[in-house]
Amino acid sequence: MSDSENWPLYEIFIRGKRGLNHVHVGSLHAADDRMALTHARDLYTRRNEGVSIWAVRSEHIAASTRDEKDPFFAPSADKVYRHPTFYDIPDDVPHI
Amino acid sequence: MTEAAGSGAEQDLESQFEATIGRDQRIEPRDWMPEGYRRTLIRQVAQHAHSEIIGMQPEGEWITRAPSLRRKAILLAKVQDEAGHGLYLYSAAETLGADRADLTERLIEGRQKYSSIFNYPTLSFADVGVIGWFVDGAAICNQVPLCRSSYGPYARAMVRICKEESFHQRQGYELLMTMMRGTDEQREMVQDAVDRWWWPSLMMFGPPDGDSPNSAQSMAWKIKRHSNDELRQRFVDMTVPQAARLGVTLPDPELRWNEERGHHDFGTPDWSELKAVISGDGPCNTERVARRRAAHEEGAWVRAAASAHAAKQAARAREEAVA
């Protein structure tokens, strides 16, 4: 498979309702920013979640390490962007 | 760095990792983790993602033929959810350094597995209901504990998936209740579907504990929270009263309540069948993978065109900036 077929990874942040921060909900692949927003709308707001979406190319996110002294992070330094925040666990999921 | 210093640092990290698991806290993508933990998770999450995507096919075949518009909408929404769930899970796998394109290749080349249940055919519309009841029910049984899995992105994906899947199971059971109130022919369709899907559903929990070599480590790492046999027992105990309420017979002559154990006794699934289906000899293995491969290959020109357009747009933007 050629690389041109593989769309880059985007991280998606959704504002669930007014008054809340955008929170990270996951990632998806898209060829461009516009497509990332469209896909995010379809994938992460199928059930009316969210009033605002941010889509950010994963490679553009800078993230801190848990422990800067540690040389063993080096192999994953190119993955620093992965999933930097939690998203809220909904109240109506029982027993979590 | 000397070898001794290296292994000392690694031991520190490993004990930090073990301590995090011991405190029932989540491991997050940036944390150090043993290679085995990462590998096991990638395999499990990828198989789970593949199962969602391949699992669209058996029911998807009935969307265009659903016998009422309400059922059509529900089924389309459900199968769409499965695509979404596959995407949530691929997203979780990618936090471990896996690449979705690579995982897709592994799936369509038969190098990575998916749940054996999706290699059985759907022969009537009652199968849509029974899949919702049994297969999604079994999936929920498996997945609810995974909401507490030690790996954060996987656990969070499971929370979202479980929340959405309660609809899947309910729509199936409700379809069956409606059909059982219908004609004799419909009741026969339901019983026939129950007969065909019961044993494959029990096999969804995997081989018996004594024959499941990776389980102990996965449980120690809290990737899995319950053994295959525990979950299977729970599924049986939960399903028996539902079958009675529905008015269908589960096709197991050994099925009976055991007062002493406080659980139902039940017969032994045909494990040789499970092995055969997993190793590629199920009724639909070939067509399921072929369909996925065809969609992927026939879509290549679309994905390439979108990438080409994005590259051209970026180049145009650069030119404009220079000019």
Place this chain on the structure above:
Amino acid sequence: MSDDHVYLSLAEGHDDSDARWAFGTGFEDPLYGVDTAVPEGADAAELAVQCLALGDDALVLAQRLAEWVTRAPELEEEVALANIGLDLLGQARLLYARAGQTDGTGRGEDAYAYFRDPDDFRNVRLAELPGGDFAFSVLRLLVFAGWRLAHFTELASAPDPVLAAIAAKGVKELAYHRQYAAEWVVRLGDGTDESRARMLAALEAQAPYWEDLFAAHDVRDAVLADLQLVLDAAGLPMPSAPFEPGQGRDGEHTGHLAPLLAELQSVARAHPEATW
């Protein structure tokens, strides 16, 4: 054990509507509080014919979109196409329900969808053309959604409050469908030699059926002007293929509708006494 809850309430009766568990929560009923009486001065029979035709358009295209399930070029597109199909299916159901209220028969949505023959369907022929490739599908969606959006925008102030409410809901959905399709037409027109060639082929194949849309409802100028903008951005020419005679609104169809309906209706017709 904290995760035993999953089955507890399953066998209990459901006191809730579709919305709670089929499509999530917090969804609005577009007809909530709308008076279903046909307003004075409106022609109920004419209203029924209109609702039926618009319902047929939506059902037939939803069926074509559903054919993409498990076959889309990327998983994200799988989700997007299903969303659009669900929107159209929802529009069809509301429109059939209104047809049943106004044509004097009191029939439900399934009577229209499953127990009419191809000759009785009034959908525009563009909707029934067989799926084709992704270029074909997004071009059709662009033109169909653009036309229906212009049509529904007018209908949102229709004298019948029910049709007006259905149209008002549909406008939001169709605007999104049109945007989704427009973005893809631009990508494919501009993308690679292959994607451009496929877009050109789709334009040639579909243009003969556009006149059918304007015969059903003439919003030609607005639709073509809008289409021109998208084609310009995509670097694609406006096609000049001759009109293919016939009108879907008169029950004149291509040979593709009958097999589409045969599949759609197969289970329902095999068990006419059944309840689902």
